[in-house]
Amino acid sequence: MRVIVDAFGGDDAPLAVLQGCELALKEYDGVEITLVGDIPTMKKVASEHQIDLSQMELIQADDIFDIHTDPVEIRRSMSNSSMAVGLKELAAGNGDAFLSAGSTGALLVGATAFVKRIKGVKRAALAPIMPSATGCFMLIDGGANLDCRPEMLQQFGLMGSIYINKIMEVPSPRVGLANIGAEETKGGELQLEAYQLLKQSNINFIGNVEARDIPLGACDVVVADGFAGNMILKSVEGMGALMIKELKDMFFASTKTKIAALLLKGQLKQFKKRMDYTEYGGAPLMGIAKPVIKAHGSSNPNAFKNAIRQAKEFVQKEVIHEIIANL
C-alpha cells in the first residue's frame, strides 16, 4: 500500500510533510511512501532535522504549485509541479493514494484531469470531516462545485454515506440535506428536488437539517452545494477560532484565571483534541477514480500523519469499489 505525498504543499512544507511521513512509517504497518518534490531540497531539510528518508521513494518535480496560481494552470504551465507529478504517478498506477496540502482548486482540477472521475459520477466533491457534539460528520460538498444540480447532491449523499460507513465504521450513516428549515417543503428548487432524489436513494436519508443542528450532531453526512457547504464549513471554523481566542483571553486575564487554567489542564487538552479536525485526517476528494486527499494548508506533522492513515484506510476499505457498486 503506497501513498504518494506532495512534499511541497502546505504552509510548513516540506518540513512538516517529511516529519509527518516519518511518523506515519513508524506507526502504520504496511504503508510505503513516495515523496514528490525537489529532491535536493528534501534531502537538505531532512538532514537539517534528522529525518530518515531512507525508507521513502523520492520523485523529482521542479515546480511548486503556489496557492495563488490559477488552478487550471496545473494542466498547462504547472504540469511539472509536485502536485501534478504526484497525481500523474497515481494515475499511472505507481501508488494507491495521493495526498497534498496544496491549493484545493488545483487539486480538484488536477485530480479530475489526470486521475479522472469514477465512471458515472457527475462531479467530484471536497468532503471535509469535522467534529460535532456527538463525534464527527462529513460535509459534502465543502466548496468544489458552486452550481449543483439535484442529481449531484444525490450522488454526494451516496458517496458520503459509503465513506462514513467504511472509514468511520458508522453502521447506517444518517444523511441530511443542509436547508433553511426541517420541513420537506423548505428551500429553493435545488433543495426541493434533491430532497426527493435523496429520499429515493438506498441510504439512511433523515431529511433536511438546519445549519444550527449540524455542529450539535444532527447527522453523519451533510449534503450541500459547494457554495452553501463552504459557508457552513468556514463559519464553523471561524466561530471555533473566535471561541478559542475568547477562551485564551479569559485564561490570561489575571493570576487567578491562570490558576484556573492550570486546574483545567486535563480538560482543556481533551477539549482541544476533540475539536481538532486534523485528528480525522484531511478532506477526501469524493468521486475521483482513486483515493485523493486534501490535507489542511496549516497541517502540522501530526495532521500529515493522520492524513496518511486516512489514505491507507481509504484504500484498504475499498471505498471507491463500494461507490462503483452502488452508483
Place this chain on the structure above:
Amino acid sequence: MRVIVDAFGGDDAPLAVLQGCELALKEYDGVEITLVGDIPTMKKVASEHQIDLSQMELIQADDIFDIHTDPVEIRRSMSNSSMAVGLKELAAGNGDAFLSAGSTGALLVGATAFVKRIKGVKRAALAPIMPSATGCFMLIDGGANLDCRPEMLQQFGLMGSIYINKIMEVPSPRVGLANIGAEETKGGELQLEAYQLLKQSNINFIGNVEARDIPLGACDVVVADGFAGNMILKSVEGMGALMIKELKDMFFASTKTKIAALLLKGQLKQFKKRMDYTEYGGAPLMGIAKPVIKAHGSSNPNAFKNAIRQAKEFVQKEVIHEIIANL
C-alpha cells in the same frame, strides 16, 4: 414614540413579553407601548406575576399565529392574529414600530402585505446582528430571500450600511460580500455581478469576505443571499452552542474544575454577555416602510427589553428616512 408589541410571539409568551415591556417602560424615556393579544389572558398573566400593565395600551386579537402555520395564512385565515393585528396598527399609523418574536416567515409576509416595502426596495431582508471578535456585525439577508438577484444584494449592502452607521454609530461601516474566497473573481454569477454593483455603490465596500473571517470581525455588514446567509447565521449559532456545551461539561467534570469555574466567574460572565446576541436586540426587517423587528423565538424578558430599545432607536435615528434618501 410608541412601540406595538406582539404579546403572543415567542416560546415564553405572553409572560416574557409582558415582563420585557415592563422593564423597557422603566428604563427608556419617551417609550410608550401597545400590547396586542388576548386581553383577558394578558391581564391574568400580569396579575399572577405582579406585572403593571396600567401604563400600556392593550388591543384585542383573538388568534395566535403558530410558528408551524403556513406564513401566507397571515393574510387569510390568520388576519386576526396578534401579529397581523399589530402590523395593521402600525400600517394605520397607531404606532411607530412593531416587534414580534413569532414566526419569521409570517412576519415577513405580513409586514410586506400590510406595512409594504419602501418604494424602490426590491425585497425586504431579515438582518440579525451578531457578536464578533471586534464587536458585532449585521448579516443581511439572514434567510428571507432564497433566490436573489445582484441588485437585491446591492440594496442589502446599502440598507445594512445605513443601519449600522445610525444605530451602532460606526462612522463608515465596512460592507463585505460573503464568498468562497477573497479575490474579485471568486463565486458564482450572483456574487460576481453583486461584487461589481456593490463596488459602484456609495458605501465602504471592502470586497469579498470568507465565512471564516466573519466571526473574527472581518466587516460590519455581511451581504449574502438568504440561503447562504441562513447557513452562516445558523452555523455560527450552532458552533457557539456546541462550544458553550463543551465549556459546561469541562467545568462540571470534577471538584477541581468547579473551583476553576469559580475563579473564572467574572470572566465567564463577561464572555457570556459579549456572546449574547440579544444584547443588540432582535433582527430588523430591512426594506419595510416602517420599523419592524423580529425578536428571537427564545427571547427572555431582557431580550424583549433590548429589542424595544432597538425599536426606539430605529425610529428616532430615522434609519428609514435615510434609506429612502439614498436609494
